[in-house]
Amino acid sequence: MLIGYARTSTLDQIAGLLAQKEALTGIGCEKLFEEQTSSVGTRSALQAALEFVREGDTLMVTKLDRLARSVRHLGEIVEALERKGVGLRVLDLGLDTANATGKLMLNVLGAVAQFEREMMLERQREGIAKAKADGKYRGRKPTAQFKRAEVLCLLAAGTPKREIARVTGISERSVYRVLSEA
Known part of the structure; x- marks a missing residue:
């Protein structure tokens, strides 16, 4: 059985959630779990999907960043799926953990995604520090x-x-x- 998982970080991202749902149902997902929550928040739909899947099923996501927040988290999810005999497919990357190459690529791309995220946050912190030093950054209005x-x-x-x-x-x-x- 193909099980889909769709997530957006905020309630404003309705179009993104709809696009994910369309892609997942279009590929043949029979059951779909969806939520609109930050990756660092409680993700009850992901937990429900991980509990729902059975041996021989495949969990499908449109993008890797919709599933895991870090390489470690991704590893935990993949390990939990492997224990249950469940595969993982990432549509936009064409990855499938049913084979060794797919598992390798998943780990490599997960590490690259985490590196990219950390670099973006570092640049953001540098930009905020510079703006504060220049007197241009005041933070969010109270x-x-x-x-x-x-x-x-x-x-x-x-x-x-x-x-x-x-x-x-x-x-x-x-x-x-x-x-x-x-």
């Missing part, structure tokens, strides 16, 4: 502080904190922060 008066007004009116967060578009934690600073 959204909750701009809505402080509205939050306090709603609190005074007896509106529940969860409702205030929903209405103002800030987190419930930010509502509590405004309250503690008032």
Whole structure:
């Protein structure tokens, strides 16, 4: 049985998720697990897919970065699949762990992807440090502080904190922060 796994990092990436789902169903996946969550967050659909697969099945993903966050994580996933007698295919790379060459290429490309990610983060940190030194970087605007008066007004009116967060578009934690600073 072909089982597909699709993931995007944010809820805004609807088109990306749809494209993954189309590719996976188009290749013949009979069951599809999907989620919109960061790779570092809890990925319940991936866990469900790994628990669902049975011997002889193949787990399919469109891209390697949709599956694993690091070479180590990729290795853990592949090892878990191998213990169950399940293969892994990565569509955009044409990789299939059913053969030795596919396993080798998966590890090599996983290492390259992790290296690329680490280099990008390093360049990002350097850029932020330079922008701060030049006085051009100030970070994210404190959204909750701009809505402080509205939050306090709603609190005074007896509106529940969860409702205030929903209405103002800030987190419930930010509502509590405004309250503690008032």
